[in-house]
């Protein structure tokens with residue numbers, strides 16, 4: 530894989546064609562839509578704002594494009610999906626998250642789709658694939674983040690076996706403000722280690738959706754989901770009782786790797802903006818780019834980006850052959866998040882006061898990228914995973 534600020538996919542004409550179409554949509558129609566609605570990263574994200582993007586992205590074939598043709602997708606490989614995700618992030622569109630279906634769409638559902646019953650597909654997931662409904666994923670609680678097993682949300686089986694009663698408080702459910710239902714992971718009442726996954730309609734009696742915390746990126750995409758003796762029919766159980774963490778964390782395992790191209794795309798965007806700044810900003814009568822110290826920073830940034838990208842696509846290639854690269858996924862998530870943070874820090878440094886000014890894109894990207902050292906598993910948790918698998922290999 531060669532280095533390029535604008536990756537070339539001519540070796541894969543199908544992907545190349547998709548990337549060209551995607552770039553045209555992101556830079557053209559979607560950019561125009563955002564301008565017309567004065568969308569900024571801090572804008573409230575409403576259903577009314579997103580639905581036209583879901584619909585249009587679906588018409589163009591991007592929404593759920595990774596899915597098999599029978600579900601309306603193009604059956605992309607993980608590598609091809611990653612390339613599209615990277616392009617979306619690198620385009621700098623605020624609503625980019627709604628083009629392939631990350632914000633409450635088919636990408637949020639992820640591999641859980643494969644384990645759904647025909648009834649669950651029809652009632653919940655196919656409308657998501659069609660861009661008619663949206664979902665969020667609710668695992669984290671105030672006192673259960675990295676240590677998800679300490680969650681307090683419980684599911685009590687009804688005596689007649691027809692359903693469950695859920696009680697608990699989930700936080701940081703991304704896409705909650707626009708979602709119709711949540712995939713909620715709960716502990717089975719009376720057990721220490723049995724967790725199950727449920728489809729919970731957010732308008733069910735006993736379910737409240739509250740404004741969530743605003744993360745440092747300033748985006749308003751989080752909700753708290755508060756469940757108070759909320760009845761969930763037995764048909765809403767995903768998989769079997771006890772599969773909850775397998776489904777929840779299995780989703781996180783693949784997601785861990787699939788988050789990487791998005792972070793790489795944001796990093797690439799920052800690199801482009803910084804190269805541009807270095808060429809055009811004049812200091813003491815000459816462009817910043819003439820200074821060797823600036824050149825060295827740019828060289829380090831590009832090299833880190835290339836290394837992180839190369840390892841990510843190597844792991845994705847393994848995933849495409851059917852191997853789940855667990856060790857490599859931990860390594861990629863760790864290195865991509867950590868190197869992106871260092872690259873963004875240098876991007877801000879090279880931008881000087883501009884990089885510290887609210888409204889400047891690099892300032893936003895710095896805050897956005899910083900979050901990835903925590904999201905989808907913190908860097909420390911990745912290191913725990915790497916060490917565990919490494920020691921197992923050695924033994």
Ligand SMILES: Cc1cc2nc3c(=O)[nH]c(=O)nc-3n(C[C@H](O)[C@H](O)[C@H](O)COP(=O)(O)OP(=O)(O)OC[C@H]3O[C@@H](n4cnc5c(N)ncnc54)[C@H](O)[C@@H]3O)c2cc1C
Nearest residue numbers: 666667668669674675676701702703744905906907909910
């Ligand atoms: C913007 C945003 C969006 C999110 N979206 C979702 C979502 O859609 N759905 C969802 O369910 N959750 C979501 N989350 C939650 C996210 O997954 C958690 O924040 C993350 O798992 C870390 O948990 P925590 O924040 O509680 O940190 P804690 O678990 O409190 O960890 C705090 C610190 O201690 C370290 N630490 C903890 N345990 C260990 C250990 N065993 N070894 C070494 N170090 C350790 C951590 O690495 C971290 O540095 C989101 C969070 C944010 C900020």
